[in-house]
Amino acid sequence: MSFDGSFTHSMEKELTSLLATGRVSKINQPYPNEMLLTIRAHSKNRTVLLSANPSYARVQITKIPAANPAVPNNFTMVMRKHLSGAILNSVNQLDNDRVLQFHFSGRNEIGDQTSLMLVIEIMARHSNVILVDENTNKVIDAIKRVGSDVNRYRTLLPGSTYVNPPKQDLLNPFELTNFEMIQKIVAQYPNVDVLAEQLRKTLQGLGNDTSLALATSLHKTGSLxxxxxxxxxxFDNPIPVLSELANNKINFTAFPYPDTIENQKYDTLSELLDAFYETKAQRDRVREQGSVLIAVVRKQLKKNRTKLKKLDKDLAQTEHADTFRIKGEILTTYLNQIQRGSSEIELPNFYDENRPIKISLTNSISPSENAQKYFKKYQKLKNAVKYLDEQIVLTQSEVDYFESIQSQIELANPEDLVDIRLELEQEGYLKNHDQHKKAKKNRQKINKPERYVSTDGTEILVGKNNLQNEKLTMHTADKRETWLHTKNIPGSHVIIRSFDPSEETILEAANLAAYFSKAQHSTKVPVDYTRVKNIRKPNGTKPGFVIYDNQTTLLVDPDETKVKKLKSK
Structure with a gap:
């Protein structure tokens, strides 16, 4: 499951065949460490993803859409200035390393010919995208600037001389002609795992999975x-495949590796990577961009859950309130038998004649005052019950609210985080750093809900957060349309844009409601549906909170395949 040098070798060939002689038409940077280049080649527009993400660094052609920021950053502007309209001459790999070089030719502002090299280095947290002037070998800019205080050997700053990553003292397996060393290693290390480790130390561009697959292949009968x-x-003729390993993990490889179970084959390496990384990379982007929101939600959940436990404990103590009342009544009845200065007395219990009751006394006050003291304790606890019940309801509603926000963040696309941040700012849980600006400028447009199309062509809308849910249900939907939501489970509001939807459409919409909920990975998820006219929002409630009646409940198993099918229509 690694984008190693050998996989990069295959990707270089795929990119060359699909992109060579293409012209750069668009350049965008939707995420801090990722760049998208749209290149028109062979009468087709293809979007190239150059990712320097520490966890998911890679190069590929992608079909996954991404929302671009309203204002491009400086690196994007530099890239557009130098690469817009440039022609891609070639794609080259540096040895068998995880480094790809895109060579472009273009023209500058005054019309002079330019030669540019766009380098993508896939090196975990050191991954980078660097634009270099090939005529001078000077760095124009990098997506991650590296100064001399970080790396004295190799600075990556505008104007600095570009230096290739340190060359590894390893053999390139694609150029190997003398196999004596490999034969000695295989003879010396019969164990496959140990052999794989030694091969990684000898050959360039082998990840753990590739070295293990090679070690297994070298132990086969026949000539080494x-x-x-x-x-x-x-690797020159890849058969891209997702495979299942012995530990139930999914692995992507350029071709089926030995001792793996083939899961699904793809036409191209890029399609393989889209399938593998779509969810993983999206979650990582959400965690990266929504770190502040996640921290706020976790803090509020921890605080309110702790408060709820304390309230429940205090409420449990009020169950003994009657004991104080009984002691007060008994003391009042037998006042004449109590001597001032006593610290304890045993008296008949007229609530339980067979068991006398021992009552603790404060010896510094009179018997009558002791009785009043017990009555006051009783009254205080009785008054506390009403307060505690109210606080428990309010605190539980806070817990439910932040659990729903947490679920929405888990299901969110990066662009949905804007709405969630706005909501937390409006509710006072997150500081609005633009609060001193004019209210007109501060007004923010809520993103549109996700759109799906049922099998019979009916439009289905899905809100991805509370602000979208509220706008969709209370403002966008017609009162005669159908509304769906998971029963007693945080999730999305779903609207079927039809006055008389078919049973098939209702089931498909219910699947969407179950999938975009906290119960996404459960089975037999209850989903309620009713007309929008039966939905009401109580005054003063949180965004997205509604009550409803006249509902019908379905049980559905969330199915991601069906969700994707409805989205692609």
Missing amino acids: EDNFKAFFKQ
Whole structure:
């Protein structure tokens, strides 16, 4: 499951065949460490993703849409200035390392010919995207600038000389002609796992999974040289596949590796990476961009859950209130038998004649005052019950609210975080740093809900957060349309834009409601549906909170495949 040098070798060939001689038409940077280049080649527009994400660094052609920021950053502007309209001459890999070089030719502002190299270095947290002037070998800019205080050997700042990453003292397996060293290693290390480790120390561009697959192949019968060449020849003619490993993890490879269970094959490496990274990378982007929101929600949940436990404990203590009343009544009845200065007395219990009751006394006050003291304790606890009940309801509603926000963040696309941030600012849980600006400028437009189309062509809208939910249900939807939501589970509001939807459409919409809820990974999820006219929002409640009646309940199993099918229509 690594974008190693050997996989990069295959990707270089795919990119060359699909993009060579293409012209750059669009440049965007939707996320801090990721760049999108739209290149028109062979009469087709293809979007190239250059990712320097520490966890998911890669290069590929992607079909996954991304929302671009309203204002491009400085690096994007530099890229547009130099690469807009440039022609891609070639794509080259540096040895068998995880470095790809895109060579462009273009023209500057005065019409002079320029030669540019866009370098993507896939090196975990050191991954980078660097634009270099090939005529001078000077760095124009980098998506992650690296100064001399971070790396003295290799600075990546505008105007600095570009230096390739340190060369590894390893053999390039695609250029190997003498196999004596490999034969010695195989003979010395019969254990496959140990052999794989030694191969990684000898050959360039082998990840853990690739080295293990190579070690297994070299132990097969036949010529070691033939097995070696046959293994690496497969990278020149890839059969992209998602495979299941023995530990139930999913792995992407350029071709089926030994000892793995084939899961699904793809036409291109880029389609394979889209399928593998779509959810993983999206969640990572949400965690990265929504870190502040996640921290606020976790803090509020922790605070309110702790408060709820304390309130429940205090409420439990009020169950003993009658004991104080009984002691006060008994003391009042037998006042004449109590001597001032006593610290304890045993008296008949007229509520339980067979069991006398021992009552603790304060020896510094009179018997009558002791009785009044017990009555006051009783009254205080009785008054506390009403207050505690109210506080428990309010605190539980806060817990439910932040659990729904937490669920929405987990299901959110990066662009949905804007609405969630706005909501937390409006509710006072997050400081609005623009609060001193004019209210008109501060007014923010809520993103549109997700749009899906049922099998029979009916439009279905899905709110992805509370502000979208409220706008969709209370303002966008017609009173005669159908509304769906998971029963007693945080989730999205779903609207079927039809006055008389078919049963099939209702089931498909129910699947959407279950999928975009906290119960996404559950089975037999209850989903309520009713007409929008039966939905009401009580005054003073949180965004997205509604009550409803006349509902019908369905049980559905969330199905991601069906969701994607409805989205693609």
